[in-house]
Amino acid sequence: MADTAVDTGRGAGNTGRRGFLRKTFLHNVPAKIAALPMMATVLVVFIGCTIWTVYYSFTNSRLLPSGDFIGFEQYERLFGTSRWNVSVWNLVTYGAMSLVFTLGFGFLLAVLMDQKIRFESAFRTIMLYPFALSFIVTGLVWQWIMNPTLGLQGTMRNLGWESFTFDWIANPRMVLFALLIAGLWQGVGFCMVLMLAGLRGVDEEIWKAARVDGIPTWRTYISVVIPMMRGVLVTAVVLIGSGIVRLYDLVVALTNGGPGISSEVPAKYVYNYMFGAGNIGQGLAAATMMLLTVLIIMVPWAYLEFGGKGRRS
Amino acid sequence: MSQTATMTGPAPDTNTKVESGPRGPRPKPFFTPQKIIIYSILVFFTLYFLFPLYVMLVTSFKTMPEIRFGNIFALPSQISFDAWVKAWTSACTGLTCEGLAPGFWNSVKITIPSTIVSIFIAAVNGYALVNWRFKGSEIFFSILIFGSFIPYQVMLYPLVMITRELGIFGTLQAVILIHTIFGMPILTLLFRNYFASLPQELFKAARVDGAGFWRIFFEIMLPMSLPIFVVALILQVTGIWNDFLFGVVFAGTQNLPMTVQLNNIVNSAQGTPEYNVNMAATVLTGLVPLIIYFVSGKLFVRGVAAGAVKG
Numbered sequence: 001m002a003d004t005a006v007d008t009g010r011g012a013g014n015t016g017r018r019g020f021l022r023k024t025f026l027h028n029v030p031a032k033i034a035a036l037p038m039m040a041t042v043l044v045v046f047i048g049c050t051i052w053t054v055y056y057s058f059t060n061s062r063l064l065p066s067g068d069f070i071g072f073e074q075y076e077r078l079f080g081t082s083r084w085n086v087s088v089w090n091l092v093t094y095g096a097m098s099l100v101f102t103l104g105f106g107f108l109l110a111v112l113m114d115q116k117i118r119f120e121s122a123f124r125t126i127m128l129y130p131f132a133l134s135f136i137v138t139g140l141v142w143q144w145i146m147n148p149t150l151g152l153q154g155t156m157r158n159l160g161w162e163s164f165t166f167d168w169i170a171n172p173r174m175v176l177f178a179l180l181i182a183g184l185w186q187g188v189g190f191c192m193v194l195m196l197a198g199l200r201g202v203d204e205e206i207w208k209a210a211r212v213d214g215i216p217t218w219r220t221y222i223s224v225v226i227p228m229m230r231g232v233l234v235t236a237v238v239l240i241g242s243g244i245v246r247l248y249d250l251v252v253a254l255t256n257g258g259p260g261i262s263s264e265v266p267a268k269y270v271y272n273y274m275f276g277a278g279n280i281g282q283g284l285a286a287a288t289m290m291l292l293t294v295l296i297i298m299v300p301w302a303y304l305e306f307g308g309k310g311r312r313s
Numbered sequence: 314m315s316q317t318a319t320m321t322g323p324a325p326d327t328n329t330k331v332e333s334g335p336r337g338p339r340p341k342p343f344f345t346p347q348k349i350i351i352y353s354i355l356v357f358f359t360l361y362f363l364f365p366l367y368v369m370l371v372t373s374f375k376t377m378p379e380i381r382f383g384n385i386f387a388l389p390s391q392i393s394f395d396a397w398v399k400a401w402t403s404a405c406t407g408l409t410c411e412g413l414a415p416g417f418w419n420s421v422k423i424t425i426p427s428t429i430v431s432i433f434i435a436a437v438n439g440y441a442l443v444n445w446r447f448k449g450s451e452i453f454f455s456i457l458i459f460g461s462f463i464p465y466q467v468m469l470y471p472l473v474m475i476t477r478e479l480g481i482f483g484t485l486q487a488v489i490l491i492h493t494i495f496g497m498p499i500l501t502l503l504f505r506n507y508f509a510s511l512p513q514e515l516f517k518a519a520r521v522d523g524a525g526f527w528r529i530f531f532e533i534m535l536p537m538s539l540p541i542f543v544v545a546l547i548l549q550v551t552g553i554w555n556d557f558l559f560g561v562v563f564a565g566t567q568n569l570p571m572t573v574q575l576n577n578i579v580n581s582a583q584g585t586p587e588y589n590v591n592m593a594a595t596v597l598t599g600l601v602p603l604i605i606y607f608v609s610g611k612l613f614v615r616g617v618a619a620g621a622v623k624g
Contacts, residue, residue, distance in 0.1 A: 034437040034440070035450060037497065038438045038453055039453055041457065041460075045494050109355070109358060117348075117355070123359060125610075126362050126363060129366075132606035132613065141369050144369075150588065155386060157383075185361065194618065238462075249558065249572075252576065266466075267464065290466055
């Protein structure tokens with residue numbers, strides 16, 4: 001019932017596939033009806049909307065999309081805007097730090113959890129619970145903790161540690177680290193779970209062999225186990241990376257881009273120009289740059305994973 | 314976990330044959346230096362992960378004079394529920410002062426239909442992809458998976474135009490549609506992998522007996538796939554509840570979900586900020602996913618790890 005309602009709503013997008021559908025029309029009809037939402041999503045949203053955005057990023061659309069082509073002017077203006085350049089720089093800096101620390105801490109915690117420790121499930125429960133929360137919740141809690149007057153800094157000073165400074169949220173040079181602390185709080189547990197699954201997937205025989213050969217444990221991890229976990233590591237990098245590019249809610253809740261524009265990010269720039277400033281062309285050009293970033297991450301991965309020979313089914 | 318269980322299990326039987334296994338009969342003392350380091354690091358991270366939860370709860374039970382005293386560690390001298398009541402019923406979001414309650418009900422109204430519709434469509438889709446392949450179905454599926462990595466911002470404006478064209482922009486239907494679209498890749502992957510793991514003989518036997526597409530789905534596949542439905546349910550309820558962007562863009566001012574209302578209460582309210590009310594509101598918003606998380610346990614882990622499992 002529900003899917004037919006959606007189908008009729010987006011049926012217009014499927015007229016182009018008529019020939020294809022008619023060719024094998026008598027065969028397997030219910031499956032095609034069941035897959036219609038997927039086909040519509042792929043054709044209309046993932047392909048259609050993306051192409052639309054790229055196309056209209058070359059126009060001078062302001063309050064409404066318009067057809068006047070202006071070439072790369074939106075992009076020139078984009079990279080001439082300090083707010084955008086700050087956003088890109090922030091994303092690169094935050095992204096690099098976030099990727100390194102999420103993977104590093106995630107792996108460290110997974111290794112520690114894999115040492116046949118007690119209370120393993122309690123530790124895991126505590127490490128993963130932030131991942132269940134909204135970025136808005138995460139951002140607001142850390143905003144309160146990092147409140148310079150009444151939060152951690154004020155508390156430590158009141159307790160007698162007068163020089164204690166933790167004003168990262170109000171300090172343009174440190175605000176990205178404030179974002180990082182909140183981002184890691186939410187994401188490290190998830191990375192740990194992925195890594196732990198990878199570690200548990202390593203055959204116990206390999207550990208025995210390494211022990212018989214007298215190889216130190218840390219060496220076994222670096223030379224044997226990590227290369228064997230390539231699949232999990234690549235997946236983790238892709239998932240964390242695509243999450244970083246989308247970074248939006250956390251910034252809105254924690255700093256709202258401030259102080260000044262020192263913690264702006266591209267996703268926020270896109271949103272503000274599309275729905276706030278009424279300059280759609282700018283927003284679309286910024287969105288296209290985000291798409292390009294993801295493609296730069298995704299294409300090598302897709303090539304590594306699915307290039308060469310076809311996927312196993 | 315299961316690995317360690319199988320390892321300790323047969324150990325006594327092979328004792329006579331294997332002289333020195335990695336786990337001999339002599340147990341190591343618990344407090345080796347190595348163990349102390351391991352547990353100290355784990356406890357340090359545990360404190361980092363628990364600290365915000367503690368601060369949230371403690372602050373929400375304090376009164377404002379006590380908060381101004383400036384000790385976020387201190388327990389409330391007297392537990393006060395005033396902030397909770399205010400957060401729920403009368404905190405100001407910048408425009409109105411109705412508290413979080415309307416936002417909560419909006420989130421419920423968004424989450425329930427979005428979850429049902431998105432899971433149903435993805436389940437049928439995954440089933441069709443595994444058992445009723447047709448020309449091009451795998452290509453569509455591949456694009457669907459790759460499409461899930463496109464940033465939402467890229468497709469946001471065209472989707473606004475499409476929903477406006479359909480006359481549902483700014484209504485619940487629009488949010489439901491958007492959640493169905495963007496939930497489809499991960500859910501389809503989930504169901505496709507699950508149905509592919511079921512024995513094909515069942516499907517074939519039903520086909521030989523003359524059952525059709527829908528009959529096999531409802532009478533054979535559905536009853537067998539309860540676990541994966543629970544995983545999908547956890548994934549979708551927490552994901553949709555926690556959503557901010559789609560709510561703020563598509564829901565319209567009458568249907569703003571709880572996350573948006575919460576952000577407005579904390580970040581757009583005028584006057585002196587009431588941190589106890591803010592924290593009570595934050596806990597209230599995080600409560601639904603937290604309850605699901607703590608009740609579901611390992612199924613949640615399975616849900617979040619589902620994205621990492623290659624198809």
